[in-house]
Amino acid sequence: MKQIIITKSLFKEFCENPKLARWHKNDYVIYNKINQELYGAMNGALMGQEVENMVKKLRKTKDISVVAGYNPKWNFHKEYSDATQKTLSFDPKIVYQAGFVWDNLFIKCDFLKLNEHWKYDLIEVKAKNSIHKSSKNQSLLDDLITDCSFQKYVLQKTLWDKFSGNVWIYHLNKEYLRQWDIAPNEIIAKENVTEELFTNDWVEKQIDLINNSICLSKQDFEQKFPYQWENPLIYFWESPKNWTIWNIPYFKTAKKKLLSLYKIWKTNIIDLGKNELKLISSKDELENSFQKYITMFQKWVQFDKEKISSTLNKLKFPLFFYDYETIVWPIPILQWTHPRQQVVVQYSIHKMDLNGEISHHEWIISPFSQTNKNVIDKFVNDIWNPKGTFVVRNKWFENSRNQEMWEMYPEYKKFFEQINSNTFDLMDVFRNLDYFDPAFDGSCSIKKVLPVLSDISYDDMTVSNGSEASDYLYQLIQNKLPIQVSTQDLLDYCKQDTRAMVEIYNFLKRKVS
Numbered sequence: 218m219k220q221i222i223i224t225k226s227l228f229k230e231f232c233e234n235p236k237l238a239r240w241h242k243n244d245y246v247i248y249n250k251i252n253q254e255l256y257g258a259m260n261g262a263l264m265g266q267e268v269e270n271m272v273k274k275l276r277k278t279k280d281i282s283v284v285a286g287y288n289p290k291w292n293f294h295k296e297y298s299d300a301t302q303k304t305l306s307f308d309p310k311i312v313y314q315a316g317f318v319w320d321n322l323f324i325k326c327d328f329l330k331l332n333e334h335w336k337y338d339l340i341e342v343k344a345k346n347s348i349h350k351s352s353k354n355q356s357l358l359d360d361l362i363t364d365c366s367f368q369k370y371v372l373q374k375t376l377w378d379k380f381s382g383n384v385w386i387y388h389l390n391k392e393y394l395r396q397w398d399i400a401p402n403e404i405i406a407k408e409n410v411t412e413e414l415f416t417n418d419w420v421e422k423q424i425d426l427i428n429n430s431i432c433l434s435k436q437d438f439e440q441k442f443p444y445q446w447e448n449p450l451i452y453f454w455e456s457p458k459n460w461t462i463w464n465i466p467y468f469k470t471a472k473k474k475l476l477s478l479y480k481i482w483k484t485n486i487i488d489l490g491k492n493e494l495k496l497i498s499s500k501d502e503l504e505n506s507f508q509k510y511i512t513m514f515q516k517w518v519q520f521d522k523e524k525i526s527s528t529l530n531k532l533k534f535p536l537f538f539y540d541y542e543t544i545v546w547p548i549p550i551l552q553w554t555h556p557r558q559q560v561v562v563q564y565s566i567h568k569m570d571l572n573g574e575i576s577h578h579e580w581i582i583s584p585f586s587q588t589n590k591n592v593i594d595k596f597v598n599d600i601w602n603p604k605g606t607f608v609v610r611n612k613w614f615e616n617s618r619n620q621e622m623w624e625m626y627p628e629y630k631k632f633f634e635q636i637n638s639n640t641f642d643l644m645d646v647f648r649n650l651d652y653f654d655p656a657f658d659g660s661c662s663i664k665k666v667l668p669v670l671s672d673i674s675y676d677d678m679t680v681s682n683g684s685e686a687s688d689y690l691y692q693l694i695q696n697k698l699p700i701q702v703s704t705q706d707l708l709d710y711c712k713q714d715t716r717a718m719v720e721i722y723n724f725l726k727r728k729v730s
Contacts, residue, residue: 228367229363240451254456271548276311282313321428327342339385341387343388344557348361348408361410382411384410385409386408387406393555462489486515513653533605535570538568543560545560563707566599603632612640616640647666678709680706
């Protein structure tokens with residue numbers, strides 16, 4: 218049997234989810250489809266490259282060496298490792314993208330930096346604002362521990378006494394605020410994570426496990442690594458079928474309860490009886506909602522006319538149905554913004570008066586803009602007097618953006634505070650199960666609810682989802698929109714979102730009248 222090559226990415230994936238690593242090694246077509254469905258249009262490689270380029274600016278160009286004769290087609294070949302060792306023989310201060318092979322292991326390091334003891338430290342670059350968990354102990358993120366531990370192990374085997382054993386992570390400083398030109402020494406944060414890494418024994422056990430299992434047949438692999446409530450898309454290579462336990466909102470948080478149903482082949486909601494409901498019973502308020510969902514599902518469509526009518530009658534006119542589109546990028550492109558900040562660069566507003574009359578307002582950032590001030594000024598001018606109710610489809614998102622904007626532009630603080638205090642989340646009607654329909658697939662998102670209630674569709678639109686819109690808006694600012702996408706396409710997408718909210722509101726009003 219041909220020896221497999223264990224790369225850093227394969228090692229990390231196996232430790233996080235063995236089945237994903239198996240797809241990676243045995244069926245790259247499916248592996249790519251899984252990544253596309255999970256991450257969409259997000260260009261993680263390009264984001265990472267931008268941060269690496271920023272790290273390069275921390276030092277003089279002459280201090281940075283690229284592997285001699287580097288050829289991107291080398292991939293895992295021994296030539297890469299040999300060329301790296303040749304480059305290191307000249308003791309360069311910094312080596313970029315050094316490659317190393319040890320047995321069947323391969324790594325490509327972001328940077329190796331010569332320290333004051335003439336030994337090389339490893340520098341791993343991450344396009345993240347934080348590398349720690351949000352828990353009390355603030356420990357390093359699991360995937361970063363795995364990633365760096367594997368690299369450290371291979372470097373110890375290949376560099377020997379030329380490697381210091383020190384591992385650093387360079388990442389984005391979330392507190393950095395862009396003010397004119399980017400300051401590399403301020404936007405990049407540095408942390409020594411050596412003490413938080415796994416031991417070599419742990420790494421070797423994982424390597425043995427990969428070597429002995431990654432090429433097993435599908436049946437033997439799944440017997441060795443049974444389904445443990447991972448992402449079903451990854452494990453089974455299909456999105457959860459409609460009307461199964463995977464569609465129950467927040468049910469993935471109750472792993473043991475889900476597995477108890479899965480192991481007795483009770484996966485269709487319609488088949489769950491009193492015994493199964495008893496099996497997943499809980500005193501926890503969230504978990505009790507699972508039983509409520511199952512009971513409502515089995516009764517099919519449920520519409521709490523009285524509660525929905527009371528909710529809608531509390532809304533004060535005019536109603537402003539509004540939606541933001543944002544860009545989010547590691548290196549801030551606009552002034553007065555932070556790394557990876559969700560920056561508002563477009564909006565759409567459908568205003569509904571008491572008599573039902575509707576007017577529409579919209580705006581989008583211009584190419585080569587330095588700030589989003591023009592967009593925010595126009596939004597404030599279109600609203601003018603923030604009285605009435607502001608209807609959104611995700612209150613947390615819009616309200617968070619509003620707070621960020623009044624922090625950027627303090628003169629509008631009172632304006633945005635008024636909006637936030639008078640905001641109604643249209644999706645609460647569906648999130649709270651006041652209106653339940655199995656056809657919503659256990660979701661309250663507008664993309665799931667809208668097709669059930671109307672004929673409005675995003676299917677034939679050039680821009681059809683938020684991640685695409687964000688990517689194209691970033692390109693628009695740089696005046697690099699691809700020829701197949703126009704500014705009007707972006708305006709149409711945002712307008713469709715607010716039009717959809719109006720349609721859902723009108724449907725509910727007709728239903729309760």
